[in-house]
Amino acid sequence: AQRVTQPEKLLSVFKGAPVELKCNYSYSGSPELFWYVQYSRQRLQLLLRHISRESIKGFTADLNKGETSFHLKKPFAQEEDSAMYYCALWGYQKVTFGTGTKLQVIP
């Protein structure tokens, strides 16, 4: 079975402060991990995937197989980063999502 855990339902940070959204996973194989973002009243969209190792909108995420984690980080939060963030894992022909973390950036 595969599982994704996002321990924080809500994360509030001030504008300009660093952001770290936590994600831990459980999977017996080699994981394919993603972060998706949902802005208010919009559809979910891909933010980044671990295999591409790129930075999108200033966000990065590193896969740590030893700690089974894929935390999302940004050094300086912006107001437009306020959204719902979902960590997701590909396995056995389907994607399993975490419960999501709402990021609130306070001006």
Added chain:
Amino acid sequence: NAGVTQTPKFQVLKTGQSMTLQCAQDMNHNSMYWYRQDPGMGLRLIYYSASEGTTDKGEVPNGYNVSRLNKREFSLRLESAAPSQTSVYFCASSMQGDGSPLHFGNGTRLTVT
């Protein structure tokens, strides 16, 4: 390109009524999915279709049926709606079931009274 299109956007049903949620994609994707989104529960997979002609149960299939009509279309049917099925439903597609990113529709907000 429209991407993934879902209809309807909103629906109110009474307990026991039936309805079908429609989903179509124009990206020539092989795999399609239905999720429900509930507060505090994240997205939970209802059914998926790894390729045309196949469908499989996800995490929460009870009370739902699906049809992969062709490569483009994947519908979700509620035969006898219950208040517990009040949710936002998202259809998604991916090139194939091997780690390809999901592309989502705009969602259908369903209320069952």
